Amino acid sequence: MSQTYGLTPEELQELSKRAAAAKEVSYCPYSNFRVGCALLCEDGSWVIGANIENASYPVTICAERTALVKAITEGKKKFRAIGVSTDISPPASPCGMCRQFIREFSDDCVPIFMYGKDEGDCVVRTLGEV
Numbered sequence: 001m002s003q004t005y006g007l008t009p010e011e012l013q014e015l016s017k018r019a020a021a022a023k024e025v026s027y028c029p030y031s032n033f034r035v036g037c038a039l040l041c042e043d044g045s046w047v048i049g050a051n052i053e054n055a056s057y058p059v060t061i062c063a064e065r066t067a068l069v070k071a072i073t074e075g076k077k078k079f080r081a082i083g084v085s086t087d088i089s090p091p092a093s094p095c096g097m098c099r100q101f102i103r104e105f106s107d108d109c110v111p112i113f114m115y116g117k118d119e120g121d122c123v124v125r126t127l128g129e130v
């Protein structure tokens, strides 16, 4: 990965590890598509989220919004980086609703690290680019 967006090697490793681990708590019996999200908050703390589906499919909440709602209700409203992990290659990017939700709390420069099924399968784009 060429661009690190100011994250240390330890933070980069932690971001991918936590985003991948978050997939374990995904609730996705309808799509079987696991998504995990990890947020590196401005204060250096971490928050994770996963997609939580519903029998009424539009009621489903994406991993990114799960993580953001958790963070914001813990008083964390600024983020240094967002990691999103799926089991596909190339990695998937956040949907339009999630991009809009992220934009409320981050500027266009926040980096989104997208991880796919293989080790080292990573694409990074700023919110403004995805």
Ligand SMILES: O=c1ccn([C@H]2C[C@H](O)[C@@H](CO)O2)c(=O)[nH]1
Pocket: 028, 031, 033, 035, 050, 051, 052, 053, 060, 061, 062, 063, 064, 093, 094, 095, 096, 098
């Ligand atoms: O940005 C996105 C897009 C989709 N999903 C989830 C919702 C649903 O559970 C599954 C398939 O769309 O992926 C996310 O978690 N994040």
Ligand SMILES: [Zn+2]
Pocket: 062, 063, 064, 065, 094, 095, 096, 097, 098, 099
């Ligand atoms: Zn989404």
